[in-house]
Amino acid sequence: MKCKKQILMVVFNPIEYDARVIRAAEAIESLGESVTVISCNSSLNYKNANFQSIVYTSMRKGPLLLISFWFYVLKYGLQKKKEIRLLYVHDYYTAFLGLLLSRFIDARWIYDAHELLLKGKNEKSSMRDMLFILMERLSIRKADLVITANDERRRIIKHIYQLRNVISVRNIAPRFINIGSVSKEDMIVYQGYLSEKRNVSYFIKLLIYLPPRIKLKLIGTGPDVKLYQEMVQSLSLFDRVIFTGMIPYAKLLNESKSCKLGIVYYDSEGLNNYYCSPNKIYEYAQLGIPMLVSPQPFLKKIVSKYHIGEVLDLNAPLETQADIISKLMNNYKYYQQGMKNFLADNSYEKEMAKLKYATYSILSKNLS
Numbered sequence: 001m002k003c004k005k006q007i008l009m010v011v012f013n014p015i016e017y018d019a020r021v022i023r024a025a026e027a028i029e030s031l032g033e034s035v036t037v038i039s040c041n042s043s044l045n046y047k048n049a050n051f052q053s054i055v056y057t058s059m060r061k062g063p064l065l066l067i068s069f070w071f072y073v074l075k076y077g078l079q080k081k082k083e084i085r086l087l088y089v090h091d092y093y094t095a096f097l098g099l100l101l102s103r104f105i106d107a108r109w110i111y112d113a114h115e116l117l118l119k120g121k122n123e124k125s126s127m128r129d130m131l132f133i134l135m136e137r138l139s140i141r142k143a144d145l146v147i148t149a150n151d152e153r154r155r156i157i158k159h160i161y162q163l164r165n166v167i168s169v170r171n172i173a174p175r176f177i178n179i180g181s182v183s184k185e186d187m188i189v190y191q192g193y194l195s196e197k198r199n200v201s202y203f204i205k206l207l208i209y210l211p212p213r214i215k216l217k218l219i220g221t222g223p224d225v226k227l228y229q230e231m232v233q234s235l236s237l238f239d240r241v242i243f244t245g246m247i248p249y250a251k252l253l254n255e256s257k258s259c260k261l262g263i264v265y266y267d268s269e270g271l272n273n274y275y276c277s278p279n280k281i282y283e284y285a286q287l288g289i290p291m292l293v294s295p296q297p298f299l300k301k302i303v304s305k306y307h308i309g310e311v312l313d314l315n316a317p318l319e320t321q322a323d324i325i326s327k328l329m330n331n332y333k334y335y336q337q338g339m340k341n342f343l344a345d346n347s348y349e350k351e352m353a354k355l356k357y358a359t360y361s362i363l364s365k366n367l368s
Contacts, residue, residue: 004034004083005033005034005083005084005085006033006034006035006036006080006083006084006085007028007033007034007035007036007084007085007086007087007088008036008038008076008077008080008084008086008087008088009021009024009025009028009035009036009037009038009051009088009089009090010037010038010039010073010087010088010089010090010094010097010098011037011038011039011040011089011090011091011094012039012040012066012069012090012091012093012094013039013040013041013091013093014039014040014041014042014043015037015039015042015046015053015055016042016043016046016248016249016250017246017248017249018039018090018249019171019173019249019279020090020112020114020149020171020279021037021039021090022048022249023173023174023348023352024088024090024112024169024355025037025048025050025051026048026050026051027352027355027356027359028088028355028356028359029050029051030050030356031356031359031360031363033363034051034052035050035051035052036051036052036053036054037051037052037053037054038054038055038056038072038073038076039053039054039055039056040055040056040058040065040069041055041056041057041058042055043055043248044057046248054076056068056069056072056073066093070097073094073097073101074097074100074101074104077101077104077105078104078105081104081105081106084105084107085107085363085366086107086108086109086110086359086362086363086366087101087102087105087107087108087109087110088109088110088112088359089109089110089111089112090112090114091112091113091114091115092113092114092115092117092132092135092136093132095111095113095132095135095136095139095140096135096136096138096139098110098111098139098143099138099139099142099143102142108144108362108365108366109143109144110143110144110145110146110147110359110362111139111140111143111145111146111147112147112169113136113140113146113147113148113149113153113157114149115272116148116153116156116157116271116272116275117129117132117133117136117272118133118156118157118160118271119133119270119271120270120271123269123270123271137161140157140161140163141161141162141163143165144165144362144365145165145166145167145358145359145362146163146165146166146167147166147167147168147169147355147358148166148167148168148169149168149169149170149171149277150168150170150275150277150298151168152275152277152298153168153275153277154166154167154168156271156275165358167354167355167358168354169351169352169354169355170277170282170346170351171277171278171279171282172279172282172346172347172348172351173253173279173282173283173286173348174348174349175286175343175347175348176253176286182257182258182287182288183258184258184259184260184288184332185215185258185259185260186211186213186214186215186260186329187214187215187216187217187258187259187260187261188203188214188215188216188217188259188260188261188262188263188325188329189216189217189219189256189259189261189262189263189289190203190216190217190218190219190220190262190263190265191219191220191252191256191262191280192219192220192265192280193220193221193222194218194220194221194222194223194224194225194228195222195223195224196224196227197267197269198222198265198266198267199265199267199314200218200224200228201224201227201228201231202314202318203216203263203265204216204228204231204232204235204237204241205235205318206318206321206322206325207235207237207240207241208235208237208318209318209319209321209322210322210325210326211326212240214240214325214329215240215241215242216240216241216242217241217242217244217255217256217259218241218242218243218244219244219245219247219252219255219256220244220245220246221245221246225243228241228243229243252283253283253286253287256283256284256287256289257287257289259287259289260289260290260328260329260332261289261290261291261292261325261328261329261332262280262284262287262289262290262291262292263291263292263293263312264278264280264281264284264291264292264293264294264299264309265292265293265294265312266278266294266296267294268294268295268296273296274296274297275296275298276296276298276299277298281293281299281302282343282346285308285339285342285343286339286343288332288336288339289332290308290309290310290328290329290332290335290336291303291308291309291310292309292310292311292312292324292325292328293309293310293311293312294311294312295311295312295313299311302342306338306339306341306342307334307335307337307338308335308338308339308342309328309335310324310327310328
């Protein structure tokens with residue numbers, strides 16, 4: 001009996017929160033391929049009609065969780081060796097795993113580098129950082145295809161690692177709504193890591209200088225959630241700040257669509273943050289939400305070229321920044337005009353076409 005061939009995709013995190021993995025699996029399935037995704041500690045209720053989801057569950061933490069996940073994937077790969085025609089691993093946690101498994105099952109493999117692990121000259125590296133950088137360095141040149149999240153990162157790793165086959169695929173979601181079709185509330189939304197590395201307390205304090213009708217919605221979790229909850233109480237802002245916790249990607253857009261302003265903030269420490277390419281800018285644009293962005297070159301260039309937001313200046317007095325926010329929220333329809341051009345130039349279809357072509361080229365080599 002002839003066995004059914006599959007593309008095996010691996011990610012070391014809950015899949016329901018990872019839009020990049022979901023989009024990649026769906027895009028490859030659209031080529032007529034059967035895709036299986038192994039993830040770690042995902043919701044057992046997560047279902048996707050486009051691919052099979054296998055969840056590794058464990059109560060282990062830290063390195064023990066990662067090691068046990070690796071063994072689970074290796075065992076699965078060896079058992080399904082004859083069925084796997086391509087291996088596709090996501091993020092630095094699975095780079096070395098991709099190399100090992102590809103050798104054991106004699107399959108071509110793709111490494112999707114979600115992050116830029118490389119450090120700048122003045123950056124310090126922890127033992128953990130050095131270990132993952134070493135594993136990526138040992139693995140990345142052996143991959144049949146390397147994918148990055150933007151062109152800036154692609155150029156850096158291509159030069160440093162002397163790679164031949166590397167492409168960039170940006171984190172752009174498919175169009176799901178017409179700009180201006182949803183009524184807006186006086187709500188600011190922040191999605192992401194709740195940590196002082198992202199200066200979340202600054203955005204909470206800004207509310208003091210804004211009209212009482214304006215509220216702040218914090219979507220996500222992080223090490224400083226309790227600190228922010230205490231700050232909200234001490235500033236008597238408990239009726240103006242909403243903590244939602246983590247929200248699955250399928251529900252995330254619905255949670256944000258009625259907001260008038262979106263915050264896109266990353267600190268500039270480290271190459272990974274300096275050359276960030278957040279999917280939030282595309283999602284906010286599709287929702288018709290003007291943005292207040294941190295001053296990374298990529299983000300500054302976009303808001304300047306398309307007039308879809310303003311650049312945040314943390315050195316400015318809170319009163320000055322509050323005036324900029326008021327301007328954004330009072331004139332959000334002006335900023336929406338530029339979003340149509342931005343989305344026309346930056347489409348999901350173009351990015352997925354690059355991914356599908358590159359993947360198809362590798363699959364074709366298996367037949368030659």
